[in-house]
Amino acid sequence: MLTVEKTIRWLNLFGQKVEEKKVYLSELDQAIGDGDHGTNMARGTAAMKTVLEQKAYDTVQDVLKTAGMALLSKIGGASGPLYGSAFIGMAKQAGEGAADVSAILEAGLEGIRKRGNAEAGDKTMVDVWLPAVDAVKNKELSRERIDEWVKATEPMKAKKGRASYLGERSIGHMDPGAVSSGLLFESMIEEGVLDE
Amino acid sequence: MLTVEKTIRWLNLFGQKVEEKKVYLSELDQAIGDGDHGTNMARGTAAMKTVLEQKAYDTVQDVLKTAGMALLSKIGGASGPLYGSAFIGMAKQAGEGAADVSAILEAGLEGIRKRGNAEAGDKTMVDVWLPAVDAVKNKELSRERIDEWVKATEPMKAKKGRASYLGERSIGHMDPGAVSSGLLFESMIEEGVLDE
Amino acid sequence: MSDYGVLLVSHVPQIVEGLSILLREVAPDVAITAAGGTDDGGVGTSFDKIQTAVLKNAGESLLAFYDLGSSKMNLDMVAELSDKKIEIFDTAFIEGAYTATALLQAKVPYHEILKQLEPLKVK
């Protein structure tokens, strides 16, 4: 279950991983996009860290909503409104009760899908979120499986986002947003968010 | 027939009329375009005047070509390549013989049509050039008739150029390029270009 | 002032600056506001800049145009949170904005403008 502290630890670990992988994420984006996914995400998560430190939070909903607004405002690329919608969706669901992590993540996925209209197989972050949410539901999320989903975007042909302009040429590269989403789910495992 | 001197006098009178009607031409363009036809034409004809004064010309072809390049380079709006193409077309035809004014003007009209693909009734300068070239052929060009053709663009619905974006709303205004073309033909009459 | 305004969203500040110049020339009476680039002027779109452009626009009902898909997502979010009615057009960015603005200036009715924008849809 999510508590205020666990949520903040989760998000800060995510930010730390994004910062560490910043160059790598941008390199992935250079191949099939505009090469800024790493700097975008690092700018967003840095802003998120700052606001999360600025005051004490009473509810998980509040933490998630604040994080979402920071990501939305500061990322500056497509991933801004997407992660923003995910976190705002999760916040709304957390308002109904923070115990059901699976329902919260499901609401995050819904936020992303509503915003970007991507389907499974379109070579986007949805290709990690979709199976991850399912795995959380079945209590079988693991680092190995996350890696598999991320890698599975490599042979896909992009149908959404900048990579979709490349058509066939988008094949053979991992999707940067899938990789950053992988970091988000990894951080969940590592911070014990999924433990009962 | 055209001589070097007559051609230069014709073009300078045209430039003078354009300068006098500069504000009016721009006002017409404000109603159905971007309001710059007067300044565009005045800039072009001023540049034309300068180059025509810069050296002595041996042939009518040379005068027309020089004038065309000045208009093309300096007008800056759609009328630049249109008048430019007209004069370059006329220059080419004048190379075949400067006596046949009617054939020269016909070549000018061809230049405009090739460049802009406008048909009769599209509410463009073509709606003056087309009947004017015909009238010259039949030796019946007059100031009154020119005025009629210019005014006849008022009820037309624009199909080419910026005015065409307005659809029905382009109706009820004279076409600025038709008005400036009227000045060109008026100047021909006044400088005796059409006299035998 | 018409109750319609035009909102321009682009990845690069210069693009909307230039487009605003182009549009003001043909439509001096139409309310036009723009958001270009990220908060720090880089390539991208800024939710905050879009929100400011919506607020600053004198129009109550906005016709919005954008360059690439990601600006549309930011626009969408602003539209959902805004009190103004914001219609986002999936038209060719510059051509659609030019057409709509010129028609607004000529006081062409809204439904007629929609019809003229239809063939410019490319996204």
Add this chain to the structure above:
Amino acid sequence: MSDYGVLLVSHVPQIVEGLSILLREVAPDVAITAAGGTDDGGVGTSFDKIQTAVLKNAGESLLAFYDLGSSKMNLDMVAELSDKKIEIFDTAFIEGAYTATALLQAKVPYHEILKQLEPLKVK
């Protein structure tokens, strides 16, 4: 350097400056040159500026994009007088230029690029 280059022609200098920034980000290896505004920086197009942009472009064969119809006429004239092969596309200006440039960067063959530009035709 590919033998294809991209040529951008607009009525306003800022529009092509901004568009060049957008394109260079996704296509650092594609030759891109631009002509915007009249000789004195006003709104319009300049035959001379277009001619210079053609000459400065490292590409031998140019894919040209423009904003409004009158820039096309100037482009046409430059194309007729130039030694380079210049293909003018009647596509959505920004969207067409973005698509073509991204595909050139990805070394997609020319005929395939033409196919992808087809649905972006709006003029």
